[in-house]
Amino acid sequence: MLDAYAHVFTGGLPWILLGTATGIFVGSIPGLSGAMVISLALPMTYFMSGSDALLLLVSMYVGATTGGLVSATLMRMPGTEAAIMTTLDGYPMAARGEPGRALGIGVLASFIGGMLAWVILALLSPPLSVVAVRFGPYEIFAMTVVALSLIAAISRGSLLAGLMAAGLGALVSLPGIDPISGTLRLTFGFSGLDTGFALLPVLLGTLVVAQVFVDCRTPSAPPPPRGEAARVAMHIRDVTRYAWSYVRASVIGAWIGILPGVGGTTASIAAYSVEKAMAKGPERFGRGAEEGVIASEAANNAGTVGALVPLITLGIPGSVITAVLLGAMVIHNLNPGPLLFAENPGIAHTVIGGALAANLAMLLIMWLATPLLARLMYVRKAWLLPGIVIFCVIGAFSVSNRWLDVGVMLAFAALGYLMHRARIPTGPFIIAYILTPMAEQNLRSGLVVYDGSFLPLLTRPVPALFLLIALGSIIWALAGELRSRRAQRAAIQPPPGTAPGHENR
Amino acid sequence: MTDAPDTAPPAAPGRAAKLGFTALFAVLGLAALVAGSEIPPAVYEPVGSRAFPLALGALALGLAAAQAALLLPGLLRGRPAERDEPAAELWPAEARAAAAFALTVLWIGLVALTPLPFAPGTALYMLAMLAFLLRRCDARFLALAVPVSAGFAWGLTLLFTRVFYLSL
Numbered sequence: 001m002l003d004a005y006a007h008v009f010t011g012g013l014p015w016i017l018l019g020t021a022t023g024i025f026v027g028s029i030p031g032l033s034g035a036m037v038i039s040l041a042l043p044m045t046y047f048m049s050g051s052d053a054l055l056l057l058v059s060m061y062v063g064a065t066t067g068g069l070v071s072a073t074l075m076r077m078p079g080t081e082a083a084i085m086t087t088l089d090g091y092p093m094a095a096r097g098e099p100g101r102a103l104g105i106g107v108l109a110s111f112i113g114g115m116l117a118w119v120i121l122a123l124l125s126p127p128l129s130v131v132a133v134r135f136g137p138y139e140i141f142a143m144t145v146v147a148l149s150l151i152a153a154i155s156r157g158s159l160l161a162g163l164m165a166a167g168l169g170a171l172v173s174l175p176g177i178d179p180i181s182g183t184l185r186l187t188f189g190f191s192g193l194d195t196g197f198a199l200l201p202v203l204l205g206t207l208v209v210a211q212v213f214v215d216c217r218t219p220s221a222p223p224p225p226r227g228e229a230a231r232v233a234m235h236i237r238d239v240t241r242y243a244w245s246y247v248r249a250s251v252i253g254a255w256i257g258i259l260p261g262v263g264g265t266t267a268s269i270a271a272y273s274v275e276k277a278m279a280k281g282p283e284r285f286g287r288g289a290e291e292g293v294i295a296s297e298a299a300n301n302a303g304t305v306g307a308l309v310p311l312i313t314l315g316i317p318g319s320v321i322t323a324v325l326l327g328a329m330v331i332h333n334l335n336p337g338p339l340l341f342a343e344n345p346g347i348a349h350t351v352i353g354g355a356l357a358a359n360l361a362m363l364l365i366m367w368l369a370t371p372l373l374a375r376l377m378y379v380r381k382a383w384l385l386p387g388i389v390i391f392c393v394i395g396a397f398s399v400s401n402r403w404l405d406v407g408v409m410l411a412f413a414a415l416g417y418l419m420h421r422a423r424i425p426t427g428p429f430i431i432a433y434i435l436t437p438m439a440e441q442n443l444r445s446g447l448v449v450y451d452g453s454f455l456p457l458l459t460r461p462v463p464a465l466f467l468l469i470a471l472g473s474i475i476w477a478l479a480g481e482l483r484s485r486r487a488q489r490a491a492i493q494p495p496p497g498t499a500p501g502h503e504n505r
Numbered sequence: 506m507t508d509a510p511d512t513a514p515p516a517a518p519g520r521a522a523k524l525g526f527t528a529l530f531a532v533l534g535l536a537a538l539v540a541g542s543e544i545p546p547a548v549y550e551p552v553g554s555r556a557f558p559l560a561l562g563a564l565a566l567g568l569a570a571a572q573a574a575l576l577l578p579g580l581l582r583g584r585p586a587e588r589d590e591p592a593a594e595l596w597p598a599e600a601r602a603a604a605a606f607a608l609t610v611l612w613i614g615l616v617a618l619t620p621l622p623f624a625p626g627t628a629l630y631m632l633a634m635l636a637f638l639l640r641r642c643d644a645r646f647l648a649l650a651v652p653v654s655a656g657f658a659w660g661l662t663l664l665f666t667r668v669f670y671l672s673l
Contacts, residue, residue, distance in 0.1 A: 047669055160572055161523075164530055167565050171533050174561065178554040181547070185554050186540045209609075216605040216638060217598040382638035386631045387657060389609055394661065398671055403617035410610060417602065418529070421522035440557045444550060452551035 004051070004349035008357050012055040015048075016354060019059025020361040021369070026060075027067020027080050028373050029381070034064030034080060035320045036211060039203045040388065042328055043395030050332035051350040057328050058308070058351055061321055062114065062358035065304045066366060069106040069297055070373050074099060082300035085268045089285065089292030096288060100233035105290050106297045107366040108234050109246060113298030114359035116250035117257065117305035122352050124258075128313040129341035129348070137446035138457050140338065142466035144439040147316045148432055149470035150259070159477045161424045169432030172197055179437070180444055192404050199327045201396040201409035202433060206426055207320065209392050209409060210416025212385050234367065238290075245275055245294045253299030257306025259318065267306075271299030305355050312340055312348050315438070320427045323434050330434075337438070520576060527572045534565025608633055623673040628658035 008016070019041075026037040038060050045053035068083030073090035086106060093102035135143070148166055175186040176196025187193040239246070249271035256267040275295035276285045285292045310316040315337030317323035329336040334347050341348045396409040419426055450456050457463045537558045547553020612630035615621045631654035636642050665671045 160568065160575070164527070164565075164568050164572060167561065167568055168530055168533065170557075170561050171537055171565060174537065174558055180550065181554050183544060183554040185544050186537060186558055188536075188540060213602045213606055217602045380639070382635065383653075385638060386634035386654075389634070390627055390631065390657070390661065393613065394665055394671070394673070397673065398665070398669070401672055403613070406613055406617070410606075410613065414606065415529075417606075418522055418526050421519065422526040423519055423523065424526055436557075444552060444556075447551040 001345070001349045004346045005353045007051060008055065008350060008353035012052055012350070012354070013357070015052050015056040016059045016357045016361050017365070019056040020063040020358050021365050023060035023063020023065075024067040024070075024362065024365055024369070025063075025373065027064035027083075028070040029067075029379075029384075032381075032384070033207075033211070034061055035324055036208045036388070037064060038321060038324045038328075039200075039207050040391050040395065042200055042203070042324070042331065043398045045328060045332070046398060050329075050334050051347055053328060053332055054325070054334075054347065054351055055354040055357075057325055058354040059358040059361065061325065062301070062304055062355065062362055063365075064321075065301055066107070066110045066297075066362050067373070068300075069103065069110065069366075070370060073102045073106060073293075081265045082268055082303070083296070084265060085272045085296035086293055088272070088296075089287070089289050090296075092286070092288035093290070093293070098288075101290075102288075102293055103366075103370055104233040104235070105238055105242075106293050107363065107370075108238060109249070109294040109297035110301040110366075111359055111363045112239070112246045113250040113253055113300070113302035114305050114355070114362070116247065116298075117254035117302035118352075118356050118359060120254045121305055121309055121355060124309055125313050125348070125352060126341065128309070129338065132313050132338035133342050135338050135462065137442040137449060138460060138463045139466070141439055141442040141446060142457065142463035142470075143314055143316060144435045144442070146466045146470045146473075147310075147318075148428075148435060148439070149473045159474075159481050161422075162428045165419065165424050165426065166428040166432035169429035169434075170436040172202065172429075173433045173436040179441060197408055197412075198399045198405055199331065199434075200399050201405045202412050203324060203327060203430065204392045204396055205409040205412025206416035206419075206430060207324075209389060209413035210420060210426075212389055213413060213417050214420050215381060215385055242291060242294055245291045246298050248274060248278070249295040249298035250302040253302030254306035256299075257303030257318065258309045265300070267303035268296040268300040271295040301359075305359075308351060308355055311336070312351050314338060315340065317431055317434065320430050323427075323431045326434055520580060523572070524576055524580065527569050527576065530565055531569035531573075534562045534569060537562030537565065604637065605634065608637065624659045624662040627662070628654045631657060 022041075023034060023037060026032045027034060038057050041057060041060060045056060048056070064080060065082055068080030069086055069090070071077045072083040072086040073094050076087050076091040090102045090106060093099070173196070175193045177183070177194060178185055184194060252271040252274060253267040256270060272285075272292060272295045275291050276282045279285065279289070279291055281289075307318045307322050310318055311322045311325060315326065317326045326336050329340075329347075334340065334344055392409060393406050396405045397403065399405045416426060419429065446456070447454070457467060539562075541555050541558030541562055544553070544555035544558065546555065608630065612626060616623050616626040632650055635650045635654065636646070639646065662673060666673055
């Protein structure tokens with residue numbers, strides 16, 4: 001463990017600084033997401049060691065979450081989805097002439113949220129991994145079913161849309177050589193599909209290039225008028241003044257972050273709502289309340305670090321970004337899952353240490369570079385889009401030096417665009433694409449171990465509990481879906497006693 | 506004057522795209538079912554390689570049928586669905602995305618299938634995309650965009666061929 005931490009703070013430090021700075025920059029530009037920058041950086045990590053690659057990517061993840069604060073506060077445009085609640089109070093503070101103060105308490109909240117969640121990560125992960133390492137194939141299969149059901153159930157849009165996205169991701173993961181029997185399947189006689197769809201072209205196409213084409217739909221708008229390039233104003237006394245707000249938001253954020261599929265946006269909404277409910281003057285919220293910025297920023301950064309808990313202990317990604325991080329572990333042959341702590345303890349502790357170092361780097365970079373960021377984020381996105389496509393093409397080509405992978409990437413970009421237009425979430429697609437092979441291998445191994453019997457899935461306590469959770473989440477989502485349909489129908493129907501067309505008179 | 510014309514409003518983009526996605530999903534599900542049924546049955550294990558393709562193919566067809574059942578009545582009645590932009594602006598927006606996609610496919614096709622080297626092809630692509638996205642082709646734009654495109658394309662090519670040994 002000490003070796004891992006020593007590496008993080010010596011040889012790994014340049015990657016952490018680079019990753020955090022890049023993440024902050026990308027996160028501060030509305031429309032460019034953390035998932036995009038991490039997917040774009042994946043091909044570069046081919047030439048790095050596994051631990052350095054993870055340090056770079058985890059730092060980008062932490063940086064991108066924080067970067068959203070800058071544009072949310074100065075432009076009222078959340079750079080990342082998780083910063084949406086920050087706009088409610090950050091922008092009014094900036095508008096009344098306190099941009100430096102808004103950024104200062106936001107940066108401090110992000111730092112404290114990240115650090116408190118890091119304590120939870122560091123304390124919870126080792127014991128959880130000791131339990132997880134005893135899991136057999138059925139336990140792991142049931143766990144992946146829980147992750148898939150939660151992600152589909154909580155996904156944006158309807159449950160059906162989430163399930164279709166997950167189903168498509170699962171189908172796309174099937175072509176190629178079956179890893180258990182060695183049989184070729186679903187290749188349709190096309191030798192290019194013998195190794196299946198490589199991870200990187202699928203990720204780059206669906207997450208990054210598709211988003212570029214979505215951005216091409218709207219003509220490049222001129223950048224908004226420049227505001228004051230604020231210097232971050234942080235005060236130590238804020239730590240004691242708002243201590244309970246930091247703690248509440250961080251614990252809520254970290255806890256929600258640990259749950260698969262919920263994510264930083266929900267964490268910041270929940271923390272903001274709790275903070276408003278507990279505040280002395282709740283009417284101040286939405287008009288520049290400092291506790292509002294603290295709740296949103298502490299929770300979304302805590303959620304980011306919290307999401308690393310299921311990733312490194314169970315190999316379960318809770319969001320698109322952590323799914324990409326899981327993909328990075330697969331690319332670097334790090335065997336993500338319950339065995340990570342047993343087989344590669346150095347890597348697991350590198351990720352934990354990396355989260356700590358990235359938070360420290362974030363505090364430093366945000367403090368020093370925010371005035372510069374405030375200028376850079378006014379660059380027109382049209383200047384960035386062609387470069388992003390070119391990087392993606394090189395990244396897809398670098399998988400195995402063949403143009404076929406670039407074609408695959410473009411095909412998945414078209415699919416991602418269609419999904420965007422159809423309002424089908426891409427998160428369940430990516431996560432199912434990554435988790436389905438794990439689910440299939442463990443189910444089939446379990447069937448071999450238990451002589452072809454499915455019964456242990458219901459009689460063994462852990463798989464039974466996991467499957468119960470999966471069933472519960474589907475039922476919960478179905479009930480929510482029915483409630484919202486009923487509410488929509490009630491909203492369309494006129495109230496009793498009202499003649500049709502009454503409202504138009 | 507008569508009341509509003511009794512014609513169905515045009516199908517909304519979200520619903521048309523959803524129908525397209527559902528059709529694609531159903532076709533892929535059917536393909537998985539057909540190709541899965543051709544995989545030889547397992548010999549040394551209870552379910553074998555065909556179980557997941559068959560199960561997922563059937564699931565895909567079921568989900569696609571459920572989605573179609575939800576979409577089709579509204580589509581047949583011509584009920585307007587949710588939309589995020591005015592219909593008049595919709596097709597130019599789709600056309601812009603399609604044109605950017607076509608430009609990208611043309612660039613990849615040229616550098617992959619013809620002797621056009623990667624660096625000049627990429628510089629031309631970048632310049633064309635910038636002109637298209639910014640809707641500018643004046644001298645001031647070219648004075649900035651040409652060196653930016655050329656520098657970016659040749660810089661990246663040098664980096665990836667000389668440092669990372671890619672055969673672009």
